Amino acid sequence: MNFDTICVVGLGYIGLPTATMFASRRKKVVGVDVNKHVVDTINRGEIHIVEPELDIAVHAAVKEGYLRATARPEPADAFLVAVPTPFKKRQAEDEIPSPDLSYIQAAADSIAPVLEKGNLVILESTSPVGATEQMADWLAEARPDLTFPQQAGEEADVMVAHCPERVLPGRVMYELIENDRIIGGMTAKSSTAACDLYKTFVRGECLTTTARTAEMAKLTENAFRDVNIAFANELSIICDGLSIDVWELIKMANRHPRVNILNPGPGVGGHCIAVDPWFIVSRSPNESKVIKSARDVNDGKPIWTFEKVKEAVERIRNKKGNVTVGVYGLTFKADIDDLRESPAMRVSELIVSNIDAEFVFVEPNIKKLPSSLEGQGVMKEFDQAAKCCDLHVFLVDHKEFLDKSEKVSGEIFDTKGIVKRDGL
Ligand SMILES: NC(=O)c1ccc[n+]([C@@H]2O[C@H](COP(=O)([O-])OP(=O)(O)OC[C@H]3O[C@@H](n4cnc5c(N)ncnc54)[C@H](O)[C@@H]3O)[C@@H](O)[C@H]2O)c1
16 A cells, blocks of 8 residues: 655654654655644754654755654644653552543544545554454544444454554664564554554564554553562562672572563653553553552662662761762653653652752753752752762763763662662
């Protein structure tokens, strides 16, 4: 099947690189975003996110006329939806978060008026099981003049598929091409069409399945990571109580040929691993006991970390009076600028609100403190903080920290095994 024009709805970390990839293969791509700043930035041939090699590719695609951004979808052969799928705000601490599909609904409502017979609509956003069918229902409600897979099966006027994305930020332009792709069509025809579309640039294998299996596969991948990290985080807390160096312990245990324990940290962050397992738990609460416990362990780790920092500050204050705490890293993982669901942010917010001390933040990937930390401390370069703080709290293993950790003088609380001295 041939796709000459492609409309990508949502131009963030996933949608923009994907749109650009199609444009780089000389497809006519219209990117849609509700954020005017995003649309204007892209139309200038610039980018609004940090991702290696994306800036050059966007610049070329816009200059050559293959990529254009706009606020409203336009008629196309294929539509890709890459909008956020967060969970709804919890009313109580112990409430199981449920997925917020309002962005997908808004995207479906905006696509519906321009849909035509023969179109393919792909949901790329990470979604709970059943979301693709739900999106197809929203489209069908808005366009009673067209038929959809849930009504007409293989004979449907519009094909619908779920093709989840599993690229790693920082390597997106490489992994979009090389990773295998799961293609979950609501019909076999939808799967074949989606495979044809992705083969425009994908060199990995395109594996076809149902939309539901594709949805669950993406959630399973992230729940698997979450459960394994929770195991390491739980070990780190157990070891702290038993005066055992968890890093040494993991090194020893991993010498077993069939054991591969991951690294502990201050928690689990990002908008994927910290979010997606809840989509399984909220749908199957009684059956997801391990997945739910892993979420609880990982969500509890920032609080445990904060309590350990508080103890350390009190110990230092008893010895020398005023305490200056250096906090190293705010992003949700190393060497990116993304603060979403960051456990380092959660720890930082807890310590600035509950500990009486001076705070110095070192975060080489952002220019100014996020609003929740504004006025609570100062940002400094690593070398300055390394000299002036009494307690150094490492929360993210940025490359710069790994390279320079021996410059630090004072007590260290190391959640990432950067210096492996006091603490974890
Ligand atoms: N970022 C990742 O590493 C990653 C990896 C795999 C999967 N995902 C999934 O991909 C999806 C998108 O994530 P992201 O990181 O690209 O999000 P993002 O927040 O970076 O980008 C989403 C974009 O969609 C726009 N948007 C919101 N509603 C819209 C609408 N109705 N019409 C048009 N534009 C709209 C927003 O303005 C924003 O620019 C999510 O489901 C996420 O879980 C993300």
